[in-house]
Structures are given as structure tokens and as C-alpha cells.
Amino acid sequence: MTRPTYRGRALSIAAVALTALLTACGGGSTDDPHGVDISSGSQRVNLVAFAAPKPAFDVAIPLFRTTDPDVGFSQSYGASGDQSRKVARHVPADVVNLSVAPDVTRIVKAGLIDKDWEKAYPRKSVAFTSLVAVVVRPGNPKGIHDWSDLLKPGVEVITPNPASSGSAKWNLLAPYAAVSNGGQEPAKGLAFVKELIRDHTTVSPGSGRDATAAFESGQGDVLLSYESEAVLLQRQSVEDGKPSPEYFIPPQSFRIDLPVAVVKTAQDPDAAKRFVNFLFSPEAQRAIPASGFRAGDPAIAAETAHVFSAQPQRLWTIDELGAVLGKGTAAKNNGKDLVGWPAVDAALFGDKGAIATAYKNGGK
Numbered sequence: 001m002t003r004p005t006y007r008g009r010a011l012s013i014a015a016v017a018l019t020a021l022l023t024a025c026g027g028g029s030t031d032d033p034h035g036v037d038i039s040s041g042s043q044r045v046n047l048v049a050f051a052a053p054k055p056a057f058d059v060a061i062p063l064f065r066t067t068d069p070d071v072g073f074s075q076s077y078g079a080s081g082d083q084s085r086k087v088a089r090h091v092p093a094d095v096v097n098l099s100v101a102p103d104v105t106r107i108v109k110a111g112l113i114d115k116d117w118e119k120a121y122p123r124k125s126v127a128f129t130s131l132v133a134v135v136v137r138p139g140n141p142k143g144i145h146d147w148s149d150l151l152k153p154g155v156e157v158i159t160p161n162p163a164s165s166g167s168a169k170w171n172l173l174a175p176y177a178a179v180s181n182g183g184q185e186p187a188k189g190l191a192f193v194k195e196l197i198r199d200h201t202t203v204s205p206g207s208g209r210d211a212t213a214a215f216e217s218g219q220g221d222v223l224l225s226y227e228s229e230a231v232l233l234q235r236q237s238v239e240d241g242k243p244s245p246e247y248f249i250p251p252q253s254f255r256i257d258l259p260v261a262v263v264k265t266a267q268d269p270d271a272a273k274r275f276v277n278f279l280f281s282p283e284a285q286r287a288i289p290a291s292g293f294r295a296g297d298p299a300i301a302a303e304t305a306h307v308f309s310a311q312p313q314r315l316w317t318i319d320e321l322g323a324v325l326g327k328g329t330a331a332k333n334n335g336k337d338l339v340g341w342p343a344v345d346a347a348l349f350g351d352k353g354a355i356a357t358a359y360k361n362g363g364k
Contacts, residue, residue, distance in 0.1 A: 044074070096261050124259065131226070135225055156222070157202070211223060227292065
């Protein structure tokens with residue numbers, strides 16, 4: 001478990017990103033990331049996002065303003081599901097970046113985002129990604145090296161509540177996919193998750209950022225989180241002069257796809273679209289890894305892979321899992337099997353989903 005290193009072009013961005021990350025632990029809104037004014041301008045973009053990607057935007061927004069300085073930004077960060085519900089209730093938003101596609105779908109159903117939003121930008125409108133990581137205490141005293149170790153007697157695990165947090169869904173999908181062979185053996189995957197919930201998940205905060213804060217406060221032995229949050233934790237510990245937690249990517253993990261979309265009621269739609277277009281540009285894609293997130297562009301992700309400490313042997317995706325879990329759903333879906341997030345949500349996280357039900361029943 002080694003700390004990330006920064007080489008090549010990413011080094012010039014990392015110094016700025018480091019300061020941003022060290023001041024990014026709080027939620028809410030800010031117009032002044034790492035001392036750089038981003039609020040001034042005759043045009044306005046109101047960004048509403050889930051809690052974790054603030055470090056990425058603390059890099060991307062100032063970089064965008066070097067060529068488009070007349071666009072000012074306001075930002076709001078919080079649990080993905082909560083942010084989604086706010087926007088669906090017409091809380092002002094121009095651009096949204098949420099943790100899971102179903103949270104965007106909620107806004108689509110409210111009539112505020114185009115139904116074909118995934119086709120508006122490359123890779124189903126995913127500008128940057130992360131991986132599910134396992135964070136442990138300095139020295140790894142519990143000897144956690146893979147998913148099975150989470151079920152050791154006495155191990156306490158912190159992960160958010162999937163009812164409000166998109167990151168919680170990703171965190172649970174990683175061990176579920178690993179144990180179930182990508183959904184081929186769903187009973188095994190569900191049994192693992194149930195035991196994890198029932199016997200080991202002692203704290204279930206509302207968001208990924210709240211889960212990180214709980215771990216920082218000394219709660220739990222293990223934190224399930226985005227790789228980007230693990231990077232942030234290490235950097236924060238170094239800044240504070242504290243022993244640094246360790247993290248690793250298990251041999252089998254899950255790619256976290258983080259969708260972005262422009263809201264129909266954007267007060268300046270041209271500015272909003274320019275900003276989202278910029279997020280997919282090579283310049284932004286190469287800069288974002290310094291914040292702890294991975295580039296969405298596969299070629300640039302490979303080019304910047306050295307920024308990160310490890311690569312998993314097997315990286316499951318939502319499309320793979322959805323293709324398996326959606327089999328046989330055609331009769332209830334106008335003759336077509338569900339795929340992707342609709343399939344996964346229906347099977348695991350919807351009102352009657354297996355994992356959602358397990359949470360309601362305390363892992364039983």
C-alpha cells in the first residue's frame with residue numbers, strides 16, 4: 001500500500017490540487033477554492049454536485065476560467081440522493097454532477113434534464129471516474145487485504161447509507177460483484193453484503209464525505225470509499241502531521257462512473273454547456289487525476305495511471321453487472337430486459353431491491 005506519486009504534467013497541477021484537497025473536507029458551497037476567485041463574471045454557472053468531487057472541481061473550475069474568465073461559479077455539495085431531490089424540486093441548478101445515474105434520472109422525470117442526457121457527451125456523460133477503495137488504520141492492524149477480511153470477527157466497517165448516498169451503492173457493488181462473479185451467483189453476493197451490514201457496519205453516515213469524517217474522528221477499523229477520498233485522507237493526515245491511514249484497491253474492484261448533465265432551466269445555458277464540454281477536453285482530463293479522480297477518457301486514464309498507487313486485477317463495471325442482473329426482466333419492461341443502472345437499481349437498491357431490503361431489516 002504505497003502513496004500515490006505524481007510525475008510528468010500532473011506535477012504542475014498537483015501543488016494547486018493539494019491545497020484544494022486540504023481545504024475541501026466540508027460540504028456546502030464555496031466560491032473561493034484555494035484562494036482563487038471563481039465567482040466573478042457576467043455569466044453564471046450554479047454547480048450542484050454530490051459531496052466527493054469538490055477537489056476535482058477545485059482543479060477544473062480555475063483551469064476553465066483561464067480561458068473563459070467571464071463565467072462565475074457558485075457551488076453546492078452534499079449527499080447525491082439529497083442533491084438530486086433538491087434539484088427535482090426546482091432548487092436552482094445549471095449543471096449537476098451526481099454519484100449515480102438514477103439520481104440524474106430523478107431530475108429527468110421532473111422534466112428538468114433532457115431524457116437523452118447520456119448521449120450529450122462522451123462515455124454516457126461521464127467526465128471522470130474513481131474506484132472503490134478500502135481504507136485502513138496506519139499499519140493495517142486488522143490485517144485487511146481483500147473483501148473477505150471485512151468479515152473477520154470484530155472488524156468495524158464504515159460505509160454510507162445507500163438510501164441517501166450514491167457512494168454507498170458503489171461501495172457495496174464492489175464486494176457484491178467480486179463475491180458473486182459479476183452477479184452470476186447473486187445469492188453469494190447478497191449473503192456477503194447481509195453479513196457485512198448485520199455484523200460489521202457500525203456507522204452509516206448520509207454521504208461519502210460524512211463517512212470519511214467519521215473515520216477521521218476515530219470511528220471504525222475500515223472505511224469503504226472512493227479512491228479519491230482515500231487520497232484526500234492521506235494528504236490531510238500529512239498536512240496535520242498525523243499518522244497516515246493506508247488504502248488499497250482490492251484485486252477485484254468496481255469502476256465508479258460519475259455522470260454530469262446540464263439542467264434545462266440553466267440561467268445561462270451556453271456557459272453551462274461550455275463548462276461541461278471543457279470537462280471532457282484533453283486539458284481537463286489530464287489535470288483532474290491530480291485531484292485523486294481518474295480521467296474518464298480511457299487513453300488519458302492509461303496515460304495518467306502512474307499517478308495512482310495500484311490497479312486492480314479485475315475491474316467490474318455497471319454495464320457488466322446490469323447485463324447479468326437484468327436478464328429475464330423483459331416481461332415487466334415493455335419487452336426489453338433492463339440494462340445498466342436501471343437493472344442494478346431494480347435488483348438491489350430499489351424499493352424492493354435485495355440490498356435495500358437487507359438494510360431495512362438490519363442485514364437479515
